[in-house]
Amino acid sequence: MAFTNTKENGLEALIVDWLVNHNGYEQGTNADYNREYAIDETRLFRFLQDTQPDAMEKLGVFKADLKKKQFLNRLQGELSKRGIIDVLRNGIKIYPVDLIMFYLTPTENNAKAKLMHEKNIFSVTRQLQYSLDATRLALDMCVFINGLPVITFELKNQLTKQTVGDAVEQYKNDRDPRELLFQFKRCMVHFAVDDARVKFCTKLDGKSSWFLPFDKGYNDGAGNPPNPDGIMTDYLWKDILSKNKLCRIIENYAQVVEEVDPETKKKSVKQIFPRYHQLDVVENLLADVKHNGIGKCYLIQHSAGSGKSNSIAWLAHQLIGLEKDGHPMIDSVLVVTDRRILDKQIRDTIKQFMQVKNTVAWAEHSGDLRQAIKEGKRIIVTTIEKFPYVVPDIGADHKDSRFAVLIDEAHSGQSGRNSAQMNLALSGLASNDDMDNEDKINAMMEGRKLLQNASYFAFTATPKNKTLETFGIPYQDGDKIKHRPFHVYTMKQAIQEGFILDVLKYYTPIDSYYRLMKTVEDDPMFDKKRAQKKLRSFVESDSYTISQKAQMMVDHFHEQVIAKGKIGGQARAMVVTASIPRCIEYYYAINKCLAARHSPYKSIIAFSGEHKYQGQEPALTSSAMNGFPDASIPKTFKKDPYRLLIVADMFQTGFDEPLLHTMYVDKMLYDIKAVQTLSRLNRACPKKYDTFVLDFANKTSIIEEAFSRYYRTTILSGETDPNKLYDIIALMEGYQVYSAEHVEKLVDLYLSGAERDRLDPILDACAAVYKELQTDDQIKFKSAAKSFVRTYGFLGAILPYGNADWEKLSIFLNLLIPKLPAPREDDLSQGILDAIDLDSYRLEAREVMSIKLEDEDSEVPPVPTGKIGHIVDPEMDLLSSILSAFNDMFGNIDWKDADNVRRQILEIPAMVSKDKRYQNAMKNSDKQEARTESERALQQVIFSIMADNMELFKQFQDNPSFKKWLSDMVFNLTYNPEGKPYQIPGNTTV
Numbered sequence: 001m002a003f004t005n006t007k008e009n010g011l012e013a014l015i016v017d018w019l020v021n022h023n024g025y026e027q028g029t030n031a032d033y034n035r036e037y038a039i040d041e042t043r044l045f046r047f048l049q050d051t052q053p054d055a056m057e058k059l060g061v062f063k064a065d066l067k068k069k070q071f072l073n074r075l076q077g078e079l080s081k082r083g084i085i086d087v088l089r090n091g092i093k094i095y096p097v098d099l100i101m102f103y104l105t106p107t108e109n110n111a112k113a114k115l116m117h118e119k120n121i122f123s124v125t126r127q128l129q130y131s132l133d134a135t136r137l138a139l140d141m142c143v144f145i146n147g148l149p150v151i152t153f154e155l156k157n158q159l160t161k162q163t164v165g166d167a168v169e170q171y172k173n174d175r176d177p178r179e180l181l182f183q184f185k186r187c188m189v190h191f192a193v194d195d196a197r198v199k200f201c202t203k204l205d206g207k208s209s210w211f212l213p214f215d216k217g218y219n220d221g222a223g224n225p226p227n228p229d230g231i232m233t234d235y236l237w238k239d240i241l242s243k244n245k246l247c248r249i250i251e252n253y254a255q256v257v258e259e260v261d262p263e264t265k266k267k268s269v270k271q272i273f274p275r276y277h278q279l280d281v282v283e284n285l286l287a288d289v290k291h292n293g294i295g296k297c298y299l300i301q302h303s304a305g306s307g308k309s310n311s312i313a314w315l316a317h318q319l320i321g322l323e324k325d326g327h328p329m330i331d332s333v334l335v336v337t338d339r340r341i342l343d344k345q346i347r348d349t350i351k352q353f354m355q356v357k358n359t360v361a362w363a364e365h366s367g368d369l370r371q372a373i374k375e376g377k378r379i380i381v382t383t384i385e386k387f388p389y390v391v392p393d394i395g396a397d398h399k400d401s402r403f404a405v406l407i408d409e410a411h412s413g414q415s416g417r418n419s420a421q422m423n424l425a426l427s428g429l430a431s432n433d434d435m436d437n438e439d440k441i442n443a444m445m446e447g448r449k450l451l452q453n454a455s456y457f458a459f460t461a462t463p464k465n466k467t468l469e470t471f472g473i474p475y476q477d478g479d480k481i482k483h484r485p486f487h488v489y490t491m492k493q494a495i496q497e498g499f500i501l502d503v504l505k506y507y508t509p510i511d512s513y514y515r516l517m518k519t520v521e522d523d524p525m526f527d528k529k530r531a532q533k534k535l536r537s538f539v540e541s542d543s544y545t546i547s548q549k550a551q552m553m554v555d556h557f558h559e560q561v562i563a564k565g566k567i568g569g570q571a572r573a574m575v576v577t578a579s580i581p582r583c584i585e586y587y588y589a590i591n592k593c594l595a596a597r598h599s600p601y602k603s604i605i606a607f608s609g610e611h612k613y614q615g616q617e618p619a620l621t622s623s624a625m626n627g628f629p630d631a632s633i634p635k636t637f638k639k640d641p642y643r644l645l646i647v648a649d650m651f652q653t654g655f656d657e658p659l660l661h662t663m664y665v666d667k668m669l670y671d672i673k674a675v676q677t678l679s680r681l682n683r684a685c686p687k688k689y690d691t692f693v694l695d696f697a698n699k700t701s702i703i704e705e706a707f708s709r710y711y712r713t714t715i716l717s718g719e720t721d722p723n724k725l726y727d728i729i730a731l732m733e734g735y736q737v738y739s740a741e742h743v744e745k746l747v748d749l750y751l752s753g754a755e756r757d758r759l760d761p762i763l764d765a766c767a768a769v770y771k772e773l774q775t776d777d778q779i780k781f782k783s784a785a786k787s788f789v790r791t792y793g794f795l796g797a798i799l800p801y802g803n804a805d806w807e808k809l810s811i812f813l814n815l816l817i818p819k820l821p822a823p824r825e826d827d828l829s830q831g832i833l834d835a836i837d838l839d840s841y842r843l844e845a846r847e848v849m850s851i852k853l854e855d856e857d858s859e860v861p862p863v864p865t866g867k868i869g870h871i872v873d874p875e876m877d878l879l880s881s882i883l884s885a886f887n888d889m890f891g892n893i894d895w896k897d898a899d900n901v902r903r904q905i906l907e908i909p910a911m912v913s914k915d916k917r918y919q920n921a922m923k924n925s926d927k928q929e930a931r932t933e934s935e936r937a938l939q940q941v942i943f944s945i946m947a948d949n950m951e952l953f954k955q956f957q958d959n960p961s962f963k964k965w966l967s968d969m970v971f972n973l974t975y976n977p978e979g980k981p982y983q984i985p986g987n988t989t990v
Contacts (some may be wrong), residue, residue, distance in 0.1 A: 011157050011195065012126055012140055015237045019124050019143075023242050028125035028144065035132050037072050038180040043121045044147025048099065051119050055097040083185030083271065084150060085254045102146055105247050108323055121146050122243055130181045137174075139181070143241065149187050150250070151241075156194040164199055167192035168211045177204040188254050189273045195231050196224060202271040213497045214276050220488070220712040222496035240279075252318055253279065277302070278311045281487040286318055288486075289455055294329060294402045297456045299471035301485040301714060304461055304679055305499030312406055312459060319404045320378045330455075331401040332373065335381045337408040403454040409654075461491070461679075461710065462672045466794055468716035483716035490712050500682040503663075503691050504707060510552070510696045512545070543585060549696055550589035553664045556694060557644065558599065561662050568687040571661035572637060575646040576677060578667040578697070580607045583648035584620065586666075590644060603644040606633055606651055622650075652677045658685030662692040669698055674706035722795050725806060728788045735773060735781045738766045743812045750811060759815065767819040782820050785813045904949050905966070911944075912937045913974040922977055934971045 019025040032042035048056050060067040071094060078092045088102040103120055106113030122145055127138040141153035154167040154175075171190060175182050182190075182204045192199045192211060199211040216235065218225045224232040239245060253274045260267050274282075281300055288296070302308050312335060322329040360379045361372035372380045458471040463485065472483030494500045553575060561571050575590070577583040587605040594601060604626055610619035623630050630650075637645055638659065645651065645660075653676045660681055669677055681691040695703070732738075746762045770778060792810050912918065915937035921930040946953040955962045 026123040028123045040144045040147040047146040164194040164197040220490045221492045277489040297471040298486040300459045302489040303491040303494040305494035306489045333379045333404045335406045407458045503678045503681045507693045547589045554593035572659045573662040575664045580611045580648045601643040602641045607648040658683040666696040747808045909973040
């Protein structure tokens with residue numbers, strides 16, 4: 001009776017069978033393997049003799065053992081020095097011949113190259129006995145190309161209670177990296193495999209070997225999905241190890257790169273192999289472009305930790321290799337980053353990946369960009385703000401050119417005027433001097449649109465609604481058109497796979513309690529809402545409160561971060577502040593705390609521009625305060641004694657410092673800003689096992705909501721309605737600030753290059769009408785004008801048809817808005833800060849919590865249109881009432897006799913429930929009437945206990961917040977339509 005082979009060798013046999021019978025591999029044996037040189041000697045010489053007989057004849061390898069030895073020694077030396085990838089790609093030179101070791105994938109219609117490519121020999125050997133010294137040591141499986149080993153495998157089987165983790169341990173403990181087969185660069189990659197998971201390593205180094213996941217991902221997280229047609233990991237041998245895919249990996253992905261430490265200038269070499277999602281996204285993008293041609297948009301939502309720089313580099317250098325009918329599909333690839341300092345990593349990576357030299361240009365200045373485009377450089381790395389400076393010079397030369405635009409961090413890299421100028425530059429519409437104004441309007445409308453002669457590839461971890469609508473894939477869901485990314489590697493998967501850390505796992509909210517007091521005898525009236533904001537700002541920026549928070553930060557850093565040896569004792573912290581003045585205040589307060597505890601560490605401050613702090617001269621800059629340039633901050637922060645970085649806006653995005661472990665947040669954060677700021681902590685590095693966030697400013701629910709949007713796939717819930725623009729126009733026209741004649745005349749003058757003194761009379765006349773409007777109408781008109789400009793600027797890029805009237809109105813309003821003064825509103829909270837002072841203040845850390853994110857795709861709403869401002873009528877209140885409400889909200893009641901108060905409060909509901917009128921109302925009236933009677937009864941109870949508890953009575957009378965809380969609590973506990981008395985839990989009826 002035959003049973004299924006569920007052992008490890010059963011999996012091995014299944015893989016080998018598939019490779020041989022379905023993928024066209026040969027099966028090798030140990031007899032074919034030369035252990036001295038770590039090659040399949042039989043197939044190596046068969047390949048060379050079959051493809052290059054004349055060269056082999058000249059070498060005389062088959063005629064004399066000495067010649068054979070010399071050849072194998074030369075091959076061995078080249079493999080050791082250059083590595084298997086370079087030897088396969090470029091062959092070896094051995095006097096007097098050049099030998100091809102692998103025939104690359106041929107271009108279309110090249111029959112001869114196709115014939116030679118098919119002569120490549122792919123083979124697999126089971127239980128390979130690889131060692132000269134210990135002949136019984138065997139590797140589960142090894143794949144060879146033309147006799148040269150490229151991939152090794154250790155296989156495990158969950159049915160025999162061994163997993164991919166055991167395979168990893170076998171590589172680390174039992175596979176000696178000094179063995180020739182396992183030496184660095186001798187193989188392209190080493191795979192640990194079981195029936196559910198795959199991991200890979202490019203450099204075996206004993207216990208230090210670093211294995212990465214090579215899984216598809218499941219449910220937006222780690223792992224692999226169930227496979228209805230077979231084993232979960234069979235994509236490895238059915239797809240990745242297919243001849244075509246493996247050839248593409250060797251030719252376009254696998255790479256040995258050199259890295260230089262910027263500090264020590266020491267060079268290091270590492271071998272790169274793509275992770276599954278990197279290979280998957282690039283292959284799918286290339287296939288889609290090949291099938292659908294140029295002119296589509298693609299949104300790639302890849303989390304931090306996804307290896308985005310490599311993905312962009314692989315995509316860029318393969319896009320320029322795409323051909324159709326023997327001609328390139330794309331003339332130039334532009335890699336656009338939003339960072340002022342160009343992403344050096346992307347630039348260097350692309351250069352190292354390119355096979356053809358002098359095809360990559362780095363456009364640091366606008367002149368470089370102009371020159372690179374004119375010279376037809378195939379890949380140009382630049383920033384988007386360069387384009388406005390080259391639009392006039394590029395001309396119509398590129399109207400017939402085809403571009404691919406790769407955008408790094410799409411939500412900020414592709415918006416507004418700069419992107420429109422980029423489109424104009426690449427379209428060739430921008431420089432025809434013979435155009436009349438109508439032509440120019442049409443050109444500007446087209447310039448807003450995404451080009452038909454360009455494909456856009458937008459990479460971001462946190463796609464905004466605009467980004468999703470511009471670049472995402474539209475699909476119908478019921479009566480809505482939604483948009484989703486083309487490819488996703490989620491934050492959830494990156495965390496689960498260990499490429500980034502979960503910054504919400506150890507999150508500690510800090511509660512502030514404070515009480516303000518009145519410092520004037522009278523009781524003036526102020527605007528309640530504005531006053532509350534000013535009071536909060538007053539308290540949080542007060543030097544005493546900042547000193548208290550600074551003390552908590554410094555103590556926490558020393559006692560919880562340094563003392564516990566976080567990141568091997570190398571941990572750094574960032575203090576995120578709400579403004580430059582507060583940043584400077586924190587810098588001085590933290591330095592004072594560090595000095596007081598004789599700390600060996602120092603802080604760095606970072607803010608942009610100059611700031612006159614407390615009126616002192618000269619104005620302060622962060623470089624002057626630090627004693628070194630701002631550009632040196634990232635490098636200096638890595639070195640002791642610098643451990644704390646205090647920032648105002650700077651370094652909250654794009655700052656990748658793995659040693660950053662703890663963040664102290666004293667700034668309100670929302671949506672993408674919250675995710676980007678806290679994510680500065682998530683970069684993984686050796687000995688970094690966790691992160692800390694101490695948050696002095698934000699509600700946990702706000703942070704949770706922000707991260708939930710980008711934890712899994714982000715979807716746009718609907719499309720922006722362009723008809724809303726007509727509603728905005730109708731609203732503006734109702735105020736008669738401008739006329740159609742104003743718009744036409746001004747736009748004609750502007751496009752004709754008229755002098756300023758011909759434009760201003762039109763704008764000033766319109767502004768004069770605006771100034772005569774009531775304040776509320778000014779607010780409505782100006783906010784409508786801004787809303788139109790903003791919304792049209794976005795919709796102009798994605799609507800299929802242009803609208804010349806909208807384009808003209810956009811030009812007109814962009815010139816008019818700066819002329820419209822801000823509507824004057826009386827600040828009825830003016831002077832409140834002169835009438836109050838801080839009475840008490842304390843901080844209290846809540847328990848450390850782990851914020852768990854929802855495990856489902858998140859939707860973001862479309863871009864809002866037509867949001868018109870208006871005056872909010874002030875709600876006037878007495879200063880004493882404002883202070884009382886403020887203290888109730890942010891302070892806490894310091895009961896002198898807390899136990900007595902607690903006992904009394906427990907008894908109050910039962911006392912209220914005995915009231916006959918209240919009982920009658922519960923049985924015979926509606927709930928609102930019962931609520932009224934409850935509050936009346938409560939008032940009587942409070943009066944009755946006044947003698948026993950004056951403290952409770954005063955809070956009830958003077959503290960509206962406490963009174964509301966007590967009233968709500970009593971009614972919720974006692975309301976019963978049957979009128980039954982309330983019972984204190986555990987007691988009889990009172």
